[in-house]
Amino acid sequence: MREILTLEEMKVRFPSEWVLVNEPQLGKRLEDLAGEVLFHSPDRDEVVRKVAELRPREFLIEFAGPGHKHVLSYI
Numbered sequence: 085m086r087e088i089l090t091l092e093e094m095k096v097r098f099p100s101e102w103v104l105v106n107e108p109q110l111g112k113r114l115e116d117l118a119g120e121v122l123f124h125s126p127d128r129d130e131v132v133r134k135v136a137e138l139r140p141r142e143f144l145i146e147f148a149g150p151g152h153k154h155v156l157s158y159i
Contacts, residue, residue, distance in 0.1 A: 091117040091146070098124040100149035102131040108144040117146065124148070 094103050098121070105119035122143070123134040131145055 086120045088118055088120055091148070094121060094146070094148040097121075098148045101126050101147075102128045103146050103148050104131050104134055104138075104140070105144045105146060106140050107142045117144070119144070
């Protein structure tokens with residue numbers, strides 16, 4: 085069963101890591117982001133390589149630390 089996390093939950097579980105979010109659910113603000121975390125790592129390049137491996141249809145890569153860093157999405 086898929087576990088959907090909010091951005092705040094991602095920050096708690098994966099502090100200062102990059103997260104690969106499958107089928108992101110976006111609200112009016114980035115803080116409203118929610119989705120299934122497929123992979124996480126402190127190394128952004130490692131997360132990008134995981135995208136190539138898993139090939140999710142809809143995804144977003146987000147930094148779950150201080151200062152939002154949205155890097156790549158394919159929605």
